[in-house]
Amino acid sequence: xxxxxxxxxxxxxxxxxxxxxxxxxxxxxxxxxxxxxxxxxxxxxxxxxxxxxxxxxxxxxxxxxxxxxxxxxxxxxxxxxxxxxxxxxx
Amino acid sequence: xxxxxxxxxxxxxxxxxxxxxxxxxxxxxxxxxxxxxxxxxxxxxxxxxxxxxxxxxxxxxxxxxxxxxxxxxxxxxxxxxxxxxxxxxxxxxxxxxxxxxxxxxxxxxxxxxxxxxxxxxxxxxxxxxxxxxxxxxxxxxxxxxxxxxxxxxxxxxxxxxxxxxxxxxxxxxxxxxxxxxxxxxxxx
Numbered sequence: 001x002x003x004x005x006x007x008x009x010x011x012x013x014x015x016x017x018x019x020x021x022x023x024x025x026x027x028x029x030x031x032x033x034x035x036x037x038x039x040x041x042x043x044x045x046x047x048x049x050x051x052x053x054x055x056x057x058x059x060x061x062x063x064x065x066x067x068x069x070x071x072x073x074x075x076x077x078x079x080x081x082x083x084x085x086x087x088x089x090x
Numbered sequence: 091x092x093x094x095x096x097x098x099x100x101x102x103x104x105x106x107x108x109x110x111x112x113x114x115x116x117x118x119x120x121x122x123x124x125x126x127x128x129x130x131x132x133x134x135x136x137x138x139x140x141x142x143x144x145x146x147x148x149x150x151x152x153x154x155x156x157x158x159x160x161x162x163x164x165x166x167x168x169x170x171x172x173x174x175x176x177x178x179x180x181x182x183x184x185x186x187x188x189x190x191x192x193x194x195x196x197x198x199x200x201x202x203x204x205x206x207x208x209x210x211x212x213x214x215x216x217x218x219x220x221x222x223x224x225x226x227x228x229x230x231x232x233x234x235x236x237x238x239x240x241x242x243x244x245x246x247x248x249x250x251x252x253x254x255x256x257x258x259x260x261x262x263x264x265x266x267x268x269x270x271x272x273x274x275x276x277x278x
Contacts, residue, residue, distance in 0.1 A: 021190060021242050021243060022242075023189050023190060023240060023242055025189070025216065037172055037174075037243065037244070037245050038172055038244075040243060040244045058243045058244065058245070060174075060239075060245070062237075065216075065217070068216075068217075069217050072217070072218065073235070073236075074219055074220070074235065074236035074237065074238060075235070075236075075237050075238070076216050076237075076238045076240060077237060077238070077239045077240065078240045078242050079240070079241065079242045079243035079244075079245055080242065080243065081243065
């Protein structure tokens with residue numbers, strides 16, 4: 001496990017030309033690791049028929065609604081594979 | 091219009107015929123898969139888990155720590171996904187969505203309702219959950235925070251609602267839990 005709960009991470013901003021499971025609304029946004037979810041095959045590889053697919057840790061990452069939408073007091077938790085994330089300097 | 095007459099049914103059938111023609115599967119294999127997927131899948135399963143958590147503090151703790159193991163303890167299969175149960179408290183309300191498709195713990199909640207798969211629910215609940223809940227007739231007090239869980243990977247979420255008031259037995263509590271309560275679009 002690379003990212004501990006509480007670590008601040010940024011979701012990848014790029015728009016790959018293949019299948020991915022980074023929802024568009026969190027791309028480029030900074031969130032906080034809530035918890036690890038175990039290791040799972042990367043959908044980007046599976047969709048392209050890459051055998052074997054990379055297997056990576058998945059994390060629940062919490063984003064404040066205000067950052068995502070400019071409004072709202074709630075939070076949104078999105079499940080993201082490790083290579084979808086980069087650590088943000090504290 | 092019956093389900094079989096819907097345009098999407100014809101599209102699914104054409105897709106099935108192509109994967110069968112390509113030798114990737116067979117009609118029998120598909121039927122078996124679907125039967126196994128839907129066999130016993132119903133919201134009463136989730137309701138039983140919730141009612142047990144309300145009446146047995148040790149089970150509640152185990153459920154919040156490891157959803158799959160706790161569901162298994164009551165005889166429910168959660169194969170192929172990680173089950174994460176999120177607990178409502180007086181200060182925090184949880185809501186489940188899958189913005190990318192319609193992921194959902196089918197074995198515990200039964201086939202998902204049409205609105206759960208709708209573009210409107212998926213796009214709006216992450217943006218304005220309080221309004222969406224109000225449209226379901228569920229007015230959450232302003233001081234309660236909302237956390238929306240977007241099932242974008244291999245975890246399937248289920249909400250543990252707050253226990254209703256009153257001196258109810260576990261069996262009575264089971265009947266109080268609705269599928270909407272398990273998704274978070276109703277109080278219980």
